Amino acid sequence: AQSVTQLDSQVPVFEEAPVELRCNYSSSVSVYLFWYVQYPNQGLQLLLKYLSGSTLVKSINGFEAEFNKSQTSFHLRKPSVHISDTAEYFCAVSDPGNTGFQKLVFGTGTRLLVSP
Amino acid sequence: EAGVTQFPSHSVIEKGQTVTLRCDPISGHDNLYWYRRVMGKEIKFLLHFVKESKQDESGMPNNRFLAERTGGTYSTLKVQPAELEDSGVYFCASSQERGSGYTFGSGTRLTVV
Numbered sequence: 001a002q003s004v005t006q007l008d009s010q011v012p013v014f015e016e017a018p019v020e021l022r023c024n025y026s027s028s029v030s031v032y033l034f035w036y037v038q039y040p041n042q043g044l045q046l047l048l049k050y051l052s053g054s055t056l057v058k059s060i061n062g063f064e065a066e067f068n069k070s071q072t073s074f075h076l077r078k079p080s081v082h083i084s085d086t087a088e089y090f091c092a093v094s095d096p097g098n099t100g101f102q103k104l105v106f107g108t109g110t111r112l113l114v115s116p
Numbered sequence: 117e118a119g120v121t122q123f124p125s126h127s128v129i130e131k132g133q134t135v136t137l138r139c140d141p142i143s144g145h146d147n148l149y150w151y152r153r154v155m156g157k158e159i160k161f162l163l164h165f166v167k168e169s170k171q172d173e174s175g176m177p178n179n180r181f182l183a184e185r186t187g188g189t190y191s192t193l194k195v196q197p198a199e200l201e202d203s204g205v206y207f208c209a210s211s212q213e214r215g216s217g218y219t220f221g222s223g224t225r226l227t228v229v
Contacts, residue, residue: 004158036220043120043222044159044207090159103172104151104218106159 002026002093006107013114015083021076021110023065023091033074034092034104035065044090050074061085086114118142120221122208128227134196137224141190141210148191149211149218150183154204162206165191177202198228 003026013019035047048059055067065076091107121140129135141148150162163173167188185191205225209218
């Protein structure tokens with residue numbers, strides 16, 4: 001069964017500094033990868049996803065993640081964070097599977113705390 | 117379009133009572149999923165509906181949990197009787213196409229005291 005590891009439960013960072021949130025998943029022949037974000041008092045929102053093609057995927061608010069098959073990683077990065085990026089970030093993986101149904105397996109989440 | 121709607125947003129009940137959570141998916145989305153996050157732990161899959169049929173309920177914790185999806189539209193998740201360990205945030209999600217990523221609701225925070 002798939003598993004996802006987010007080693008950092010909390011990442012404090014100053015505004016305008018770069019950040020990397022780490023995500024590793026257990027090996028599989030092929031996977032779909034996702035990053036979800038949960039802002040305070042809100043639901044989960046899809047931040048970005050990797051399904052196929054270019055290994056570098058980007059979100060509209062400046063985040064990017066790179067699929068690294070050899071290291072089974074999908075780390076999330078942003079070159080300069082803003083106070084409004086304070087949230088909890090979840091990495092998730094799914095198997096495309098024979099039936100086409102993808103059950104998402106989540107990591108335990110990483111709280112990004114951006115301070116001025 | 118309207119998003120995935122869940123209610124109530126919060127529920128506090130006593131151990132042994134019954135609670136019913138509701139999820140309204142995005143109109144036209146055949147796939148509906150329930151997930152749960154127990155405090156501080158990962159978000160875990162509970163079950164998946166395709167229209168009104170249960171496609172996969174392998175994540176349901178035990179027989180105190182009953183999920184239904186009336187007419188392939190909204191879904192309910194009933195916990196009867198509730199136990200302390202059922203506390204957590206219950207998320208519903210829906211999707212139209214496989215592999216496109218889900219749209220999640222805001223979740224229902226259930227507290228059993």
